[in-house]
Amino acid sequence: MTAPLTPEQRTVHFLNRTSFGPTRETIERVNRIGVRADLEEQLRPDNIPDSVIEEKIAALKTMRLSSRELIELYPPPQKAREQGMAMAPTQGPRQVILELQLARLLRAVYSRRQLYEVMVDFWSNHFNVFAAKGADRWLTTSYDRDTIRPHALGRFRDLLLATAKSAAMLFYLDNWMSAAPNTVLATRAPNLRRQGINENYARELMELHTLGVDGGYTQKDVQEVARCFTGWTIRRPRGEAEFTFEGRLHDNGAKTVLGAHIPAGGGMEDGLKVIDLLARHPSTAKFIATKLTRRLLADDPPASVVSKAETAFRQSDGEIRSVLRAIIETPEFFSPEVYRSKVKKPLEYVASALRITGSETEITHQLLRYLGRMGEPLFLAQPPTGYPDVASSWVSPDMLLTRMNFASDLVSNRLPGSRVKNVAAGGADAIGKLIAPDSLSSATRAALAETKEREAVALLLAAPEFQRR
Amino acid sequence: MDGARRSFLKSAGLGFLAFGLPPAFLVRAAGAEQAARGKVLVVVFQRGGMDGLNVVVPFKDRAYHKLRPNIAIAEPASGAERAIDLDGFYGLHPALAPLKSIYDKGHLAIVQAAGSPDNTRSHFDAQDYMELGTPGIKSTPDGWLNRHLRETARSDSPFRGVALTAQTPRVLAGTAPVLTLSSIEEFRLRDESMSRPLQRLYAEASDPLFRQGAKSLFDAMATLRSVESKIPAGAVNYPAGRFATALKQIARLIKANFGLEIAFAEIEGWDTHVNEGGATGQLANRLKELGEGLAAFYQDLRDRMDDVLLVTMSEFGRTARENGNRGTDHGHANVMFALGGRVRGGKVYGRWPGLAPEVLYEGRDLALTTDYRTVCGEVLTRHLGQTDVSRVFPGFRAGDQLGILV
Numbered sequence: 013m014t015a016p017l018t019p020e021q022r023t024v025h026f027l028n029r030t031s032f033g034p035t036r037e038t039i040e041r042v043n044r045i046g047v048r049a050d051l052e053e054q055l056r057p058d059n060i061p062d063s064v065i066e067e068k069i070a071a072l073k074t075m076r077l078s079s080r081e082l083i084e085l086y087p088p089p090q091k092a093r094e095q096g097m098a099m100a101p102t103q104g105p106r107q108v109i110l111e112l113q114l115a116r117l118l119r120a121v122y123s124r125r126q127l128y129e130v131m132v133d134f135w136s137n138h139f140n141v142f143a144a145k146g147a148d149r150w151l152t153t154s155y156d157r158d159t160i161r162p163h164a165l166g167r168f169r170d171l172l173l174a175t176a177k178s179a180a181m182l183f184y185l186d187n188w189m190s191a192a193p194n195t196v197l198a199t200r201a202p203n204l205r206r207q208g209i210n211e212n213y214a215r216e217l218m219e220l221h222t223l224g225v226d227g228g229y230t231q232k233d234v235q236e237v238a239r240c241f242t243g244w245t246i247r248r249p250r251g252e253a254e255f256t257f258e259g260r261l262h263d264n265g266a267k268t269v270l271g272a273h274i275p276a277g278g279g280m281e282d283g284l285k286v287i288d289l290l291a292r293h294p295s296t297a298k299f300i301a302t303k304l305t306r307r308l309l310a311d312d313p314p315a316s317v318v319s320k321a322e323t324a325f326r327q328s329d330g331e332i333r334s335v336l337r338a339i340i341e342t343p344e345f346f347s348p349e350v351y352r353s354k355v356k357k358p359l360e361y362v363a364s365a366l367r368i369t370g371s372e373t374e375i376t377h378q379l380l381r382y383l384g385r386m387g388e389p390l391f392l393a394q395p396p397t398g399y400p401d402v403a404s405s406w407v408s409p410d411m412l413l414t415r416m417n418f419a420s421d422l423v424s425n426r427l428p429g430s431r432v433k434n435v436a437a438g439g440a441d442a443i444g445k446l447i448a449p450d451s452l453s454s455a456t457r458a459a460l461a462e463t464k465e466r467e468a469v470a471l472l473l474a475a476p477e478f479q480r481r
Numbered sequence: 482m483d484g485a486r487r488s489f490l491k492s493a494g495l496g497f498l499a500f501g502l503p504p505a506f507l508v509r510a511a512g513a514e515q516a517a518r519g520k521v522l523v524v525v526f527q528r529g530g531m532d533g534l535n536v537v538v539p540f541k542d543r544a545y546h547k548l549r550p551n552i553a554i555a556e557p558a559s560g561a562e563r564a565i566d567l568d569g570f571y572g573l574h575p576a577l578a579p580l581k582s583i584y585d586k587g588h589l590a591i592v593q594a595a596g597s598p599d600n601t602r603s604h605f606d607a608q609d610y611m612e613l614g615t616p617g618i619k620s621t622p623d624g625w626l627n628r629h630l631r632e633t634a635r636s637d638s639p640f641r642g643v644a645l646t647a648q649t650p651r652v653l654a655g656t657a658p659v660l661t662l663s664s665i666e667e668f669r670l671r672d673e674s675m676s677r678p679l680q681r682l683y684a685e686a687s688d689p690l691f692r693q694g695a696k697s698l699f700d701a702m703a704t705l706r707s708v709e710s711k712i713p714a715g716a717v718n719y720p721a722g723r724f725a726t727a728l729k730q731i732a733r734l735i736k737a738n739f740g741l742e743i744a745f746a747e748i749e750g751w752d753t754h755v756n757e758g759g760a761t762g763q764l765a766n767r768l769k770e771l772g773e774g775l776a777a778f779y780q781d782l783r784d785r786m787d788d789v790l791l792v793t794m795s796e797f798g799r800t801a802r803e804n805g806n807r808g809t810d811h812g813h814a815n816v817m818f819a820l821g822g823r824v825r826g827g828k829v830y831g832r833w834p835g836l837a838p839e840v841l842y843e844g845r846d847l848a849l850t851t852d853y854r855t856v857c858g859e860v861l862t863r864h865l866g867q868t869d870v871s872r873v874f875p876g877f878r879a880g881d882q883l884g885i886l887v
Contacts, residue, residue, distance in 0.1 A: 186754045189806045208805020212754050215811075219603055231602065231843070355690070385663070387647040394749060395528075397605055407690050408649045408661040409698035413668065416679060420672040455685030459678035471678055476691040 017346055020449035022047065025351050028481035029308050030054060030340070031126030033364025034446055038126070051340060055165065055333050057125035065122040072111040074153055079179060079253035082108055082150040105149035112143065112153055113390040114375050117383070120363040121373065131164040131332070132156075133359065134307055136391075137398025139175045139221060141184040143391035147249040148180050152391055155180035168300060168330035169291035172221060176287055177255045179246045185396065187213035188245040190238060192263030209263075214238035216396045218290065224302075227295030233270055239263040240274065240282035297325040301335060303401075308339050310350045311402045317342045352448075352480045355403035358386035360481060361415060365422060365473050366430070368446055373430035382421075385414045407479075419473035423466055432469070440468035448477050519635075520788050520864055521735055523728075523744045524626065524652065526612075527771070527795035529751035530604060532809050533816035534801065534847060535764055536577070537593050537829060541570045544836035548802045552759045552809075562760035567591075571829045575760050576768035579776035583820065588779070588786065590826040590885040594814040594834055595851040596797060600843065602811035604752070607796035611853065612652035614874045621875075623655025626743050628873045629861055630657035638740030639700040645727035645746045653745055658697050665712070665730055668705055704739060712737040717781040724748040725774035732781045735789060742865065748774075751795060755806040775820060787822035790864045790886075794853055800845050801836050813846035817856055823864070823887045830883045855879055859886060 017025060023042045027034035030051065042050045053060065069075055074082060087095065089104050116133075123129050139160065143152040159178040163171035175181045182188040190210035214237035218229045243262030247254050257280040266276040272289055274282055290296055301321035305313035317339055324338035325331075339345065356364060362383055366373055373379065383389060387406065393399050400406075421427050440460060444452055452460070456475050460468045472478060539545050540556035554574055557566035564572025565581050571593065573581060583589045599616035601607050610616040614625030623631075630642050634657075642659035644650055653659045662668060670676055676699075683695030712733045719725040727746040734741045750767050757764050775791070782789055798815035814834075819826070834840055834848040842848040854874045861867035863886040870879060 189755055210754055210804060210806055211810055225603055225606055405648055407694045409694055410661040410663055412694050412698050417671040420675055455682040459682040463678055474679060475682055476686040476688045
């Protein structure tokens, strides 16, 4: 396709990239107020009333509790038995993770702050923690609520520092146990098992969170950064479960990080200096600009757009809003080459299906299990990379089959708790227009002509057109 | 029937459904029993960086015990929770006891100090390099198992390359069609009535990624359905867990003679930075799952193991010295296993580089003495009949083979 996008295509394209998929309502709104006004509105999520989703989230008790309360109220089944607590096995930490997953999916489907939710998903993967790892079963709720969400459209440096100080990340990447060798605390209390440097966090901080693997750091830098972050730990991971700086674990010697001298005796300042150094490093600007452009534009992001995003990142001192604006305002954003070029991740696929069919859903285990079988069980990516954002990761025969089966289960109302509404109202024709305003492929139209209404909607959701955004 | 219609049916995998005939590749296979009982390579990837030094323990190397005061495996002697003697120098971790009898039978070979020569200690880079087959070069577009399939187009079976994973692993990604499959039983459409329209619209899709993916899907579903009842269920009890379940499914595919040539499975959880444990604990639990799974697979396939070779690998080993958290950090060389009826087993291959400070790689890790591509290259040529390994591992100049295969 080389012709420029039609106005209808531009609207659908914009919504495909800045939300979890267009609905009849959002298409009408963008058509009415225009792309630019909608973007500005979406960049200020606090000004968008969102009571429907807030009520749904309020019904999930764990979402309001502190880590400490979660640990006390949702102990592992064995501990619950020892304490004589009457508790169903599903009421333990599994319930905590389940509600977290429900909330994420509900917000993706129903929140009116769609760009914000897209960015929350983006940063959750960028700063991934694995919610099933040990104490992270109770710490990830706060991580989502108090670390990622407050900064998802804020300043990168603040987000980076918040993750560095979060109990969930300190636990996930083991920094809470990293200590200078021979510190008083380590030698007096050897049972604390804090007798040396652990470089896991330091490495991922540079490789995955900031500079990128080719960002110009060495193994020596990894070791020096790890020394800077000694003492950044958790006050009792299964008690208060809060960040604390423990000076007695800190390596007080001088360090050199990426050529910068960090004098001896800095204490907690060492880590803060590293955060500033990394947040303002040119490699970080490039790395974050590349990843954001990949999310919003194309798997192989055009260098011209990355370069504009990179400039915006540097000029705004890492203001995420400015970077998003810069990317979306490039002419390349609406070029025919990138139109419907991204393959949806499972979360994007499932949420967009529920949105476009106007489904009413309570979101149940079955729905979450589908996400797992498609390869994206929420909050459960084990490696620190999070879930990938490129087509090749999401198109396999098995995953296609799962998507096809999800489409027919959803439309046949075989998913308990979910009911599809729009099938009667307008039906397949109307939904087809929301997916592809230009027109569906001849193959899809021919297949639709041979099927009955409800099945036609399932077919549309299972069709190749709807796998892309 | 006109030509266009015929070719549509073929491309959509509907050909034999329409006529009640088995697919052509199975007909050919049935006519030539030898071809059906083809050679199979199973690759097991241990993601996270296994601590090979605590798996095949160099208990006679005195430095080993000094480097690991809290997590070393005790040298063989009477009693449990000690290494199991293999050759007087190396001992097997006690959690791998189920593999000892296979080793004694000569069907398990071990290569110590093997791996990828690149010095990266990033999980993601190291896994990529190992899977792409080009250490140090990230731009390689396909995985080495896929290149092998591409270079040896023996059949058009959709089961030539199968990954028992949720996503296609990089090692199998590329232009040769491969299949991912998490379960044979659930590999079916919920609404069979959607099969024909879906096949049709995907077959004509302008989007090659989806067209190819769906073609593999419908070919494979049709094949599984046509012969599903004939796949032996297997009499062996596999342990619980995703890894053993994957091996069980691979064994069924092998027994079904679908034309499987390459199978891939993975087992996670080897990133033991903290509280790794010794004879028991975190690593021991992973090894128990690994060893019991491999032993069940071996017993399940029995004589058929003559045609099967299973190779294990992990992106890197771990630091020779334990860290301050009774764990180990990302290191370098590691251990590989080769399991099969035609393996020259009962032996630990590879030169032992030692653990003295001056011979440690970059002062901290076990040095590498065998490139994993030497092992895999030997497997590809001697087991799978690959004539040109340089097309699978570009730029790699293989030295002498180890001779791990009969």
